[in-house]
Amino acid sequence: MVKWYPTEDYKQSKVKEEQKPTRLRGNIKPGQILILLAGKHQGKRVIFLKQLESGLLLVTGPYKLNGVPLKRIPQAYTIPTTLSIPTDGLDLSSVTDAFFAKPKAKAAKSEEQFFVAKATKKETPEFKKAAQKQIDGKINISDVTVKKYLSTKFRLRNGMYPHLLKF
Incomplete structure (x- = not known):
């Protein structure tokens, strides 16, 4: 016996926003x-x-300075600073969300595959390496202090209060 009956008949709409x-x-x-x-x-x-x-935000290190490749980042995970670098002449039309899609590989299901150790490291595709070099090459950072600023990590230390900092 069912102990609960709905008061009205309703259908859940299949249209998603x-x-x-x-x-x-x-x-x-x-x-x-x-x-x-x-x-x-x-x-x-x-x-x-x-x-x-x-x-998502498209960001880069540049890779040579701090090891950050082309990445997609939610803007909630960033703090904007007042410093900016001119990015005139960058052609970013080839970098879209599809650029970051992982290739689908079919896994062969067999008993032998089950016992094989999976220790292979996936290599970065060549087109991503080429795009990284092309974009980082167009970014011109001539100031030595800006290069040092980009290569250092941000840390809160003793006596630093986040609500008093100006970025």
Whole structure:
């Protein structure tokens, strides 16, 4: 016996609302230096390049200075700073959300595959390496202090209060 009966007959609608990408914060502009707050590169300073269709931010280290490759970052995980670098002449039309999609590989299901150790490291595709070099080559940082600023990590130390800091 069922102990609960619905009071009305209803059907759940199958129409889902279209997700809208996040709007870019007003204080973030292309070429601006951001501080990453989470993830593998936490505390590193990166250069904002553009906002992707999904609403994520496209950033780069440059890779030679601090080891941060082209990445997609949610803007909630960043702190914008007042320092910016000119990014005129960058062609970022080839870098979209599809650029970061992982290739689908079919796994062969067999008993032998079950017992084989999975110790192979996946290599970065060549087109991503080429895009990284091309974009980092166009970013011109001539000031030595800006290079040092980008290569150092942001840390809170004794006596530093986040609500009193000016970025």
